Amino acid sequence: MGITVTGAVDVFSLKPLTAEELTAGEKANADFRDTLNSKQLLTELQKGGYVIYFRHASTEKDYADQVSATMGNCSTQRTLSEKGWQEARMIGKAFNYYSIPVGEVISSQYCRAWQTADLAFGRYVKNSALNFPKAEDYTDEQLAMMKTQLMPMLTKLPPQGMNTVIVGHDDLFEATTGIYPDPQGMAYVVQPDGAGGFRLVANMLPSDWIDLNR
Structure with missing residues (x-):
């Protein structure tokens, strides 16, 4: 469960990236260690009380489309x-x-994002607060805005006995936690503390979920 990274890959050169070449967010993702083992995590999730943040599942290509994308037009x-x-x-x-x-x-x-939510859970509510700013290089103000928009969702306690699922993107999560969730489909399990904060207890690849009880 979770990931162990010995060398990320540069998709353009296909050369392994050394630890020195990783961004701070990529390194935080690579260095993250779960605080619960698989069976413990399953037990906790079955009780409810967690927020599960998914980066959307894998796409045909990986490129920045936040400037050119029109909401409501998948093309x-x-x-x-x-x-x-499949993920x-x-x-x-x-x-x-x-x-x-x-x-x-x-x-x-x-x-x-909403297709990932629909395929996995059969329902979703769209929230524009999870969208990217229309820029490729973010200003400090845009980074702060992304954190301001996501924090309330990560810190909100779910109804008793339930978990909240968020399907979003990499940059918002990194702006809020300092962790770049990679690869696509990566999820982080978040435990709100009820006092405006949270802790991250696990990260999960799409293939990890079916192995939770092993």
């Missing part, structure tokens, strides 16, 4: 690949198999 955006469709369905099957209770399912307005 202007990156869309899920066949692999992404999302696999996540949903695992949640059903293990009877992990899900309350709210919140998605950005990007097609790849």
Whole structure:
């Protein structure tokens, strides 16, 4: 469960990246260690009380489309690949198999996010607060805005006995936590503390969910 990174890959050169070449967010993702083992995490999730933040499942290509994308028009955006469709369905099957209770399912307005939510959970509510700013290089103000928009969702306690699912993007999560969630489909399990804060207890690849009880 989770990930162990010995060398990330530069998708343009296909050369392994050394630790020195990772960004701070990528390094934080690589260095993250779960605080619960698989069975403990399953038990906790079955009780409810967590927020699960998913980066959308895999897309056909990986490129920045936040400037050119038009909400409501999937042809202007990156869309899920066949692999992404399979990842999302696999996540949903695992949640059903293990009877992990899900309350709210919140998605950005990007097609790849709400499609991930729909394939995995069969329902979602779009929230523009999960969208990217229309820029490729963010200003300090835009980074602060992303954190301001996401923090209330990560710190809000779910209804008793339920978990909240958020399907969003990499940059908002990094702006809020300092962690760049990679690869696509990566999820972080968040435990709100009820006092405006939270802790991260685990990260999960799409293929990790079905193995929770092993």
